[in-house]
Amino acid sequence: MLRPHTAAPPLPHARWWRAGVVQAVSPPGVVDLEPGYLEPGLLPVDEVRPLYAEALAEFGPAALGYGANAGAEPLRALLAARHGCTADEVMVTAGTSQALALLCTALGRPGRSVVVERTSYDLGRMIMTDHGLRLREVDADGEGVRPRALDLALAQDDDVAFVYLTPTFHNPTGTVAGEARRRELLAVAARHGVPVVEDDAYAELGLDRVALPPSLAALAGRRGVIRLGSFSKTLGPGLRLGWLEAEPALIETLTGRGQLVSGGALNHLTSMAVTMLLGDGRYDRRLSWLREGLRLRRDTLVAALRAGLGESVSVDCPAGGFFLWLDFGPRRDEAALLAAAGRAGVAVAPGSRYGSAAGTHLRLAYSLNSPDRLAEAAARLSAAWRTEETLR
Template sequence: MRIAPGEAAPAEAGPAETAGPLSHARSWRAGIVQSVSAPGVFDLGPGYLEPALLPVDLLGAAYTRALEEYGSAALGYGDDRGALDLRAALADRTTVADGITCEPGNVLVTAGISHALQLIATILAAPGSVVLVEETCYDLGRLILTDCGLRPREVRSDSEGMDPDALRDALAGERVAFVYLNPTFHNPTGRVVPVSRRRELLAVTARHGTPIVEDDAYAELNLGGGPTPPSMAGLADYHGVIRLGTFSKTLAPGLRLGWLLAGTGTIDRLAGHGLFRSGGCLNHTSALAMTALVLAGDYDRHLGWLRERLRERRDALVDTLLAGLGDDFELDRPDGGFFVWLRALRRYREPDLLAAASAAGVEVAAGSRFGGTARPSVRMAYSFNSPTRLATAAQRLTTAWHAVPAHTDRT
């Protein structure tokens, strides 16, 4: 069922069939939010939370608490590096998670990871510089680097992440500004780089004095597959690694709020930029609302709740796909994050898989969007639909993909 703009949802509709919590359905429309699925479509494309998982009431209370606690200071220009209370809270969380000492001076509050990447690409790298990225990587991260005048180069990667030998060769070949990695619950593959591979990659970059930019957008979304490996920044004691975090995947992308962790020299350099000098920290009022949320313990409670919801969604999608797809397709149950990465035998063609999905009323993301892929691939997000809808979408996909003709001349 579809709720037309401006129309109230009938009470019996049920959240699974609407665009989100009934009280907010009227506003989830083009011109207000970035993307709206076509009516009737099961959209497994978006890499963000579905409306029903966005904590409207929790955030309303957090803003109220921040205004009560900080008063007019919540409405002034914020400290250039971000409010000290939030930086201290984030530093404490990092100290606990990584077992190293992280201070507020190691934290810069940003308008999310996209903003942090743009800062790094423009302030820490000269235009035209080469940046190394994984063979299959977050496409919009790569777009930011390209738009800032950098030249991303793919480095061969396997099921454990970037190949250290290929990285060594790439670094020996030319001058590189930095290496961009997303080692934990990778977008799009869901992969987690094991500790041993993290250490190998760190050893290679340290030998060349090349920094790593560690995109940790999904690090807090471990869905119960064992402990999350220590961050690469933590393993290196924050020497030669800049680590990026965000509230977009755990709370709400509309906040446009995240953080950057690095050595104090790097933080000083970034925070000295005119963008911060003129205007202070971006999204200062939201930063104080998040401070209230984190300090009250509400953020951790929310994370527990969200992980449970995401686990149900992941399992609904993966269980139905595994039950229906035969040996021509391969997928792993991701231990965290938002994505299932499906690989087909080479005799299938990616456009045929996408077309069959579309014809069945299901949208998925083309694997080739994310760079080089060894086989025809598809990314499916389980973050943007209810478990019931994901199971229905997966059933439709298995039926549709079984009917796709294999190109025997292409095996």
């Protein structure tokens, strides 16, 4: 049974939610709006617990063998059915981060470029630069990368390994590219013969019950597009499980690389466990429940910030994903805003972390706290920013 969002979350394991066990934890008393994590009460502990037993009962020793290099066929078939492609166009990964690292080695080489949005996912950028790739930033608007800017960048640089885009619930801006924009971007990339990597980590977290445009991968029939999917944002990042969709020839190349030939599929047992969840409707019920919880959190934070900040800051409501992208206009001091937030006991992410776009921005995640804590954070931030020099 999925717990109603109005009920208090179970807390018996709270003592384990601390540094040294999970990745980053803010000090007690701080309301942490910084990382793109799910609140512990939104992580599906009770739903995941039986899955390993079910997978071992169903697959027996095959769940403990080296998994097929591209991932076990039952999961690939289920993912293919969900995303409108064939199983040979799907490869299981250990999440989007691993998939991106694999693509950096398979498509890139040190010194080559990757075209990215001027504002884009900081850790994706880090993975690419860790591999010696150079980031070539291009301008974006409310629908993501401008096709003209992409065209210009690809015309000026003949050594681009790939274009990295997040057209759906962009991190950090929350924007969604419409279908026409998607088609334009695909046409530009195809004209230059450059592959597109579509990071779709938040694709299943639309919160407004409106139909989304097809993925870039679907629009292109996966030709020249590699789409990255993840269970990190819908189930939990501790599973380290995701997938990619690409042309079968590229999947063969990727699965022929030493890491997979040596070790087989990454996280094979977990992938068999998630297969059990995906196969019988439990995953979809979980998604509806999670969207409801995130919608409540997003709406609470947006309403409380708008009420507290008035006209002084533009608070757009994203249609999905985890983040608000606050726009403070061109002349605010990011360091002063952060410091004021810190003194008020709220952690937020500096906009400059995500690239070099003009203006002052902060990113606030609504995913990691309860609606009550979010309302409290908004009140603290509004008071801090309005009374300090920061918004005078």
